[in-house]
Structures are given as C-alpha cells and as structure tokens.
Amino acid sequence: MRLVAENLSRSFGRRAFGPVSFSVEAGRVLGVAGENGSGKTTLLKTLAGLIRPSGGRARIFFEGEDAGDGCEPRDVPWRIGWAAPDLALYGELTAEENMIFFERVRGLVPTPGRARALLEGVGLPPDSHSKKPLSSLSTGQRQRVKLAFATLHEPDLLFLDEPGANLDEAGRSIVQKVVAEQRLRGITVIASNDPRDLALADERVTLS
Amino acid sequence: MSAPRPAAGILPAAIAVFRRELLAEWRTRVAVNSLFLFAFAVLVLVAYAVGPTRLSPEDRPTVNAVLLWIVLFFSAMTGLSRTFVHEEDAGTAAALRLSAPPSGVLLGKLLANVALLGAVTVFIVPLFVVLMGFEIMDPPLFVLLLLLGTFGLASASTFTAALVSKASAKGALFAVLAIPLLLPPLVGAVLATRVAATEADFSAGTDFVRLLVAYDGVVTTAAFLLFDAVWRE
Numbered sequence: 001m002r003l004v005a006e007n008l009s010r011s012f013g014r015r016a017f018g019p020v021s022f023s024v025e026a027g028r029v030l031g032v033a034g035e036n037g038s039g040k041t042t043l044l045k046t047l048a049g050l051i052r053p054s055g056g057r058a059r060i061f062f063e064g065e066d067a068g069d070g071c072e073p074r075d076v077p078w079r080i081g082w083a084a085p086d087l088a089l090y091g092e093l094t095a096e097e098n099m100i101f102f103e104r105v106r107g108l109v110p111t112p113g114r115a116r117a118l119l120e121g122v123g124l125p126p127d128s129h130s131k132k133p134l135s136s137l138s139t140g141q142r143q144r145v146k147l148a149f150a151t152l153h154e155p156d157l158l159f160l161d162e163p164g165a166n167l168d169e170a171g172r173s174i175v176q177k178v179v180a181e182q183r184l185r186g187i188t189v190i191a192s193n194d195p196r197d198l199a200l201a202d203e204r205v206t207l208s
Numbered sequence: 209m210s211a212p213r214p215a216a217g218i219l220p221a222a223i224a225v226f227r228r229e230l231l232a233e234w235r236t237r238v239a240v241n242s243l244f245l246f247a248f249a250v251l252v253l254v255a256y257a258v259g260p261t262r263l264s265p266e267d268r269p270t271v272n273a274v275l276l277w278i279v280l281f282f283s284a285m286t287g288l289s290r291t292f293v294h295e296e297d298a299g300t301a302a303a304l305r306l307s308a309p310p311s312g313v314l315l316g317k318l319l320a321n322v323a324l325l326g327a328v329t330v331f332i333v334p335l336f337v338v339l340m341g342f343e344i345m346d347p348p349l350f351v352l353l354l355l356l357g358t359f360g361l362a363s364a365s366t367f368t369a370a371l372v373s374k375a376s377a378k379g380a381l382f383a384v385l386a387i388p389l390l391l392p393p394l395v396g397a398v399l400a401t402r403v404a405a406t407e408a409d410f411s412a413g414t415d416f417v418r419l420l421v422a423y424d425g426v427v428t429t430a431a432f433l434l435f436d437a438v439w440r441e
Contacts, residue, residue, distance in 0.1 A: 050302055052441070074440065077306045088299030092232045104224035105308035107217055133235070149303065 001026040001063060001156055003187050004070065007056035008046060016042040017207050019056055024187050024203070026156075029179060031201025032191040038207040040191035041084065041161050047189060048082050048159045049074030060157065073157070078106060081155030081182075083146040085162050091135030095119055095145045098134060099152060106153050122148045122174050139166040147178050156186035163190060164197045172196060218312040225308065225316025229291070230323065239324060243287035247332045250279050251339065260341025272342040273401035277394055279336065280361065283328050284390075288365035289382045291317045292373035301373075310439045311432055314370070318428075321362040329358050343405060349413045350404040356420035357397040363424060364389045367431035370438050393423045 002025055009018025017039025024030045032040045045051045047058050049072060059070035060079075073080060089098045099115035116126060122144040134142060143166045150158060163175045179200045182188045190197055198204065233240055254275050263271050295301040304313060333354060336342060344350045365386060372381040400416030407413075 048306070050305065080306055082302065082306050084302075086299055087302050089303060090228065090232060090300055091298070092235045093228070097231075101224055101228050102303070102307050105221040105304070105312065107220060 001186055002061040002070075003030075003047070003157060003189070004059050004061065005047065005056065006059075008043070008053050008058055009055040010039070010042050010046050010051065011054045015039075018043070018053075020205060020207070021056075022203075022205050024189070026186050027183050028203065029183065029188040029190065029201045031198040031204040032189060032207065033193070033198055033204055034207030036193070040207055041086070043207065044084070044159045044161050044189060044191045047073060048080050048157075049077060050082075062156075078153065079156040081150035081153070081158040083143075083150035083160050083163060085165055087146055089134055089142075089145060089149060092133055094130060094132060095124060095128070095134055095137065095141075095148075096130055098145065099148060102149060102152055108153060118148045118152060119145070122178075123170055124148075140168060140171055143167055144171060144174065147174065151178060151181070154185060155182075158182045158186070158188045160188065160190045160192075160197075162192050162194070162197070164192065164194050176200060218309050218315060221308040221312025222315035222319065225304075225313055226319045226323075229317060229320035233320070233324070239287040239290050240327075243283050243324060243328050244331065246286045247279055247283040247328050248335075250282065251332055251336055254279070255336075255339035258340070260339070268342070269402045269405035272336075272340050273398045273405060275340070276333070276336055276342070276401065277357070277398050279332060280325070280329060280358065281390065281394055283332075284325055284361040284365050285383065285386060287324060287328075288321045288362060289369045289372070289379070289386075291321055291366060292369045293378050293382075296373045305440065310436045313439065314366070314432060314435045317370075318363060318366045318431075321366045322359055325358050325362045329354055345406060345408045346404045346410055346413065349410050349417070350401065352417060353397055353400050353404060353413070353420065356417065356424055357393065360393045360397075360420060360424045360427065361390060363428045363431060364393075367427070367435065367438075370431075370435060389427070393420055396420055396423070 002023060004023045006021050007019040010016045022030065032043055034040050046053050058073055060073055060076065061070040093101065096115050096119060099118060100110045103110040103115065124141060124144055128137065128141060134145060147163065164172050167175065179188050190201055192198055295304060337344065368382055368386040368389060371385060372378045375381050396416050396419045400413050403413045403416065
C-alpha cells in the first residue's frame with residue numbers, strides 16, 4: 001500500500017497549503033510540521049478525504065486491488081482512521097456506547113468485550129467509560145477515546161492531528177503504542193508542532 | 209496489513225443511527241421538549257382563543273383542518289431542523305462521514321424524525337379533536353392523511369436540515385428553504401382533512417391521498433439521490 005500526494009493544494013479564497021508532493025509506503029510514519037495556520041490540519045483532512053483538494057490529487061494504491069491508478073481517499077472511508085482536536089464524538093453517550101455505535105455504522109459486528117478492551121487499551125478503565133457520558137470526561141480522557149475511535153476498525157491509513165494534545169505522559173506513551181501498532185497495519189500521518197509527536201515519524205513534510 | 213473490508217451496509221448503519229438519535233433524544237430531550245412544548249402551547253392557545261363553540265358549523269371543518277396542520281407544520285419546523293445542524297455544530301459530523309454510508313445516515317435520521325413527529329402527532333391530534341370539537345366523518349382517511357402528511361413533513365424537513373447544516377445563518381435559511389418546499393403538501397393535507405371531516409366517503413379524498421403519496425415519494429427519492437453530494441462536499 002502507498003499514499004501519494006501529487007502537487008496537492010487547497011485554497012479557501014487564499015491558499016491554505018501546498019502544492020506539496022510526497023509518497024508514503026506501508027509501515028512508515030509521515031510527520032507534517034509547520035507553524036500555526038500553515039495548513040497542517042487542512043492537509044490531513046484533504047488526505048483523509050474529508051475535503052476536496054483545490055489542485056493536484058491524493059491517491060491510495062492498494063497492492064492487487066486497483067488497476068494501477070489507485071483510488072481517492074474519499075472513496076474508501078472504511079480504510080481511514082481519524083483523530084483530531086476538532087473531531088467530537090457523541091457527548092450524550094458513554095465512551096463504550098460511542099465505540100459500539102461506530103462499530104455498527106461501520107458494518108462491524110459489535111462483540112461485548114471488544115469496545116471495553118479497546119478503551120482499556122488507551123488507558124480508560126471501565127469505571128471511566130461504562131456509566132459516565134463522554135461529555136463528563138476530561139479533555140485528556142476524551143482524547144484517549146478519540147484514539148480508540150480512530151483505530152476501532154483497524155484502518156489501513158491513520159491520520160492523527162495533534163495526537164499528544166491534552167495528554168499526560170501516560171497518554172503520550174499510548175500514542176506511541178497506537179503508532180507502533182499502526183506500523184504493522186499500514187500508514188500513519190501525524191500533524192503536529194510538538195517535537196515529541198514528530199519524533200515518531202520516519203519522514204517529514206514541512207508546510208510554510 | 210488489514211484485509212480489505214466492504215463498506216458498511218445501508219440498513220445496519222441506518223438502524224444504528226436511528227437508535228443513537230432516539231437514545232440521545234431520550235437523554236437530552238432537546239428536540240422532544242421543543243416539539244411537544246411548542247405543539248402543546250399552540251394547541252392550548254388555539255383551544256382557548258377559538259374553541260369548539262366560536263366557529264359556525266359550516267366554518268368548523270376548514271378552520272380546524274388549517275389549525276391542526278399549522279400546529280404540526282410549525283412543530284416540524286421547530287424541532288426537526290436540529291438533526292444535521294447539531295452534528296455540524298458539535299463537531300461529530302466528521303466522525304459520522306468517515307464511518308457511515310451517506311444513505312444510511314439519511315435513512316436513520318429520517319426515521320428518527322418520523323418517529324419524533326409521529327409521537328407529537330399521536331399526542332396532539334386526540335387533544336385537538338377533543339378540545340376543538342373536531343368531528344371526523346371518515347376516520348380511516350383522516351389517519352391515512354396524518355401518516356402521509358407527517359412523513360412528508362419529516363422527509364422534507366430532514367433533507368432541508370442537511371442542506372443548511374453547513375451554512376452560517378442556518379435557522380433563517382432552513383425556514384426560507386423549507387416553507388416553499390412544504391407548502392404544496394400542506395395545502396393538499398388541509399383540503400383533504402376538510403374532506404375527511406365533512407364526507408364519510410373515502411373515495412372523495414383519494415385525489416389528495418395520491419397527491420401526498422406522490423409528494424412523499426418525489427421528495428424522499430430526491431433526498432436520497434442528492435444527499436451524497438450534500439453530505440460529503
């Protein structure tokens with residue numbers, strides 16, 4: 001599998017980022033660096049298919065699955081995992097109910113212990129997610145739930161925007177664990193200003 | 209590397225969205241409160257100001273039919289616009305876009321809005337009939353009109369809510385788009401309700417039933433055809 005960006009750019013009246021070109025292979029981690037407002041989040045949203053590019057294109061090549069031209073990220077949302085500061089899950093549901101809901105809409109068959117195990121994997125014990133609504137959890141706990149959401153369906157491509165934001169040291173080690181697991185599955189793209197997040201990357205694109 | 213997975217089916221996703229909408233509504237009661245309180249307040253106001261005795265017998269069917277559909281129409285306008293607007297405002301839309309097939313999202317939300325408006329209808333109509341002394345000569349036609357009208361209101365409101373969810377002036381835009389879209393079936397529903405109140409012959413209302421079936425079919429089909437572009441762009 002390979003993620004390729006060719007002269008990719010996005011404008012909202014004025015240029016948000018780009019054009020940028022790069023290629024990432026399975027098992028690799030790409031870091032996207034840049035100052036505030038340089039377009040890191042917009043680049044990640046474009047790569048994840050949440051917004052269309054203004055110029056260039058992003059393609060994902062799956063070995064043996066396409067005719068050589070790859071596919072657009074927006075055509076394979078079930079293969080994409082996403083966690084970002086502006087992403088929200090349903091605050092009136094518990095973390096566990098959120099996981100089960102997203103399993104169902106993704107067409108996965110929810111198994112009783114799976115959501116719980118996933119949440120425990122990001123350091124959330126049952127008493128923090130089985131009864132309380134998500135809105136009552138701390139910002140750091142919600143960030144952990146977002147990491148669980150992003151990896152719920154074992155995506156081929158994982159996009160993490162500021163993954164260490166609001167996390168304590170234990171939380172940061174969970175980010176490392178998530179990225180290490182994703183290396184075995186596919187590609188990770190991390191956008192951040194934090195050197196600790198970017199240290200997880202094998203290669204780097206810097207937006208200006 | 210994980211194996212290729214198919215996209216989620218529309219029906220399982222729709223059922224999951226429907227269940228989540230109702231569970232969230234049960235816990236927060238935001239739309240339920242606005243729908244029921246609005247409908248009940250207007251009903252009490254109308255019953256107090258107009259009542260069953262202040263209308264001449266020949267005016268009663270027409271005025272009552274108009275008032276009943278006004279209550280249902282504005283209840284739909286008050287409570288149903290929230291369905292997609294809240295997803296955008298709360299920031300949950302991206303998670304849903306990445307996770308669920310668009311048609312599954314629309315179907316789930318449409319079913320939830322039909323359930324909510326249906327519950328309001330079940331609550332309001334008997335009260336309206338009693339408080340306003342609204343005599344119905346053809347109850348089967350009346351019930352069928354309520355089913356078709358409620359579905360049409362919910363369907364058009366749900367799709368309009370999706371259209372305006374990313375706009376800045378959502379409330380104003382929702383009214384501007386929804387009112388012209390909802391006027392034709394409302395006129396049909398009002399005229400048909402008058403027929404149900406005055407004639408015991410079901411066949412007298414079949415033209416209106418056809419009109420409402422056609423409207424519901426066209427609006428719902430158009431919503432499903434267009435929703436993918438509206439939701440993902």
